[in-house]
Amino acid sequence: MARRRSGLGELLEVDFEAMSPMQLYRTSDILLRHRAALEGHLFARVSDLFALAPTITLYDLTNTYFEGEAPVNPAARHGHSKERRSDCPLLTLALVLDACGFVRRSRVFAGNAAEAQTLQGMLTGLAAPAGALVVMDRGVATEANLAWLAEQGYRYLVVSRERRRAVDFKEAITLDNAGGQAVELLKVPSADGQEVRLYCRSEGRVRKEQAIAGRLMDRFEAGLDKLATGLSRRGTTKRIDKLWERIGRLKEKSRGLGQHYHIEVIAGDSGERARAIHWQRLPVKGSLVTEPGVYCLRSNETGWDEKTMWRTYIMLTDLEAVFRSLKSELGLRPIFHHKEERAEGHLFITVLAYQFVQLIRHCLAAHGICERWSTLRDTLAGQCRVTATFNRGDGRTLHVRKATRAEPDQARIYQALGADPAPGGVQKTIV
Known part of the structure; x- marks a missing residue:
């Protein structure tokens, strides 16, 4: 990729063609040995740069699969694949992030690691102050984990595991999300006053779940008809x-x-x-079929109103678009390395790449540029380095290599980042 579809080597004056794979493997080994120090330094640096307040923590897990059986890697285990590749051995990557999406800490678990059993080990020793808000999905939000968070002085905001959908939204308030769609929010305190549940129903989620249910039921009925x-x-x-x-x-x-x-x-x-x-x-009452688009958030932050609670959760779920980049073009999936340290190095390099993506997005957001990472990549992909060749009067040939002129959208991104809109400068060669 760096050799064929990137100008990185030219910009950094590095000849990737002459670089052997072993040089890259050794670099990966060095980075992995210093993972804790690098993660601590990078997070401290971005915290200083952007004055981040360490009050919100996002905990998320994903997994990736191996090409091949990876018999020499004890962590390569079969489990539930989020990419439906349970036929392959897996590795699980756990990330602890702040509200802006910067990684505080990462760790690799075996591919069959249960999500709910990883939280305490990851948060123990984390430099988050008592009272920090931990946000996580339902896979980690077991009763035992919530009790542990409360005992350790953490607040939490999670997607509830309860399956209740039959909720009366007559007393709910209505907000508009970023897409202009209505979202209904109903706040219900617990009987002991220690927790609060926020039942949510959005137009977009209603349509999505109706489409999913309709497609699956049509497929089920087609099977019965056959x-x-x-x-x-x-x-x-x-x-x-x-x-x-x-x-x-x-x-x-x-x-x-x-x-x-x-x-x-x-x-x-x-x-x-x-x-x-x-x-x-015969649709079952209170199910996805009869009550589409309903989900529940659960928190021990009882003083928040509906709007604050919902927007805090949505702010963090917006990171999913960047996670998709982590899993695709940033190279998380699949893993071709079979040795344990090489596989972990592969995942750590992906985490470092993700950190730089978040740094770029955060700088751009400060200038009002809030597009998805995939959109930014598509915008900048239109600019490239080209070589123009001219025949001179003395019989020699002049080669001029330079970047194409930046389009307005590209120039706006460069200006926000303080970068040269003509990267690489002009190179002239006479042959």
Whole structure:
């Protein structure tokens, strides 16, 4: 990538063509040995630069998969893959970030590590003051972890694990999100006054969940219809026990939406073979089908109003777009290294790249440029280095290499970063 599709080597005056893979591996080993010091230094530096207040902490986990079996890496384990690559060995990367998305600390766990069991080990020794707000998703928000956070003096804001959706929003307040869509918020204190729940329902999430449910239910019904029509054709499954096995597999693939159907397999004269399959859609009350777009936030910060609580959570979920860059173009997935230290070095270099991305985005945001990282990359990708060749009168050839002129959107980004809009300068070569 650095050789074929990047001008980095030219700008840094580094010849990547002459660089052997072993040089890069050794550099990775050195970086990994000093991971704790580097992470501490970088976070302290950005905290000084931007006067960050360490009052909010985001805890997030993701995993990546290996190409190959990685038999010599004891941490390469099979588990639940967030990219649906459970067929491959995995590694889990845990990150502790501040409200602006800068990494405080990272750690690599085995691929089968349970999310809920990693929190205490990551936050123990963290230089976050007592009373800091910890934000995390439902995978980590077990009752034991919430109790531990409270005992350690942390506040928390999490996505609740409860499945309750049947909520009366008559007393809710309504806000507009960044996309101009209405969001309903209903704050409900706990009976003992130690916690508060915020039930949320947004137009965008309603449409998204309705589309997902509709697609899965259509697929489920198509599978039932295929089984039913097969009863009238030769060479298809007709035994009742086998049909129920196939119906069970359809339910497994329906992500729980099979519960909304009443299914009957009608036996034929023999009693072992079916002559018909009947089904009826009976939506379960209080479920995703009947109450789409509803989710619940849970916190022991009881003094916040609905708006503050919701916007704090949304501010941190906005980092998901950058996480997508971490997992794709920043190179987290997949891992081609099989040795344990090389695999961890691969993940740490990705974390460092993520830190620099956040630094750039934070500087741009201070100048009103708040586009997604993918948008920024697409904008700057239009500028490139070109070489113009001229024949001289003396028979020699003049080669002039320079960057193309920056377009207005590109120049605005360069100006915000204090960077040269014509990177690399002008190089003239006479041959």
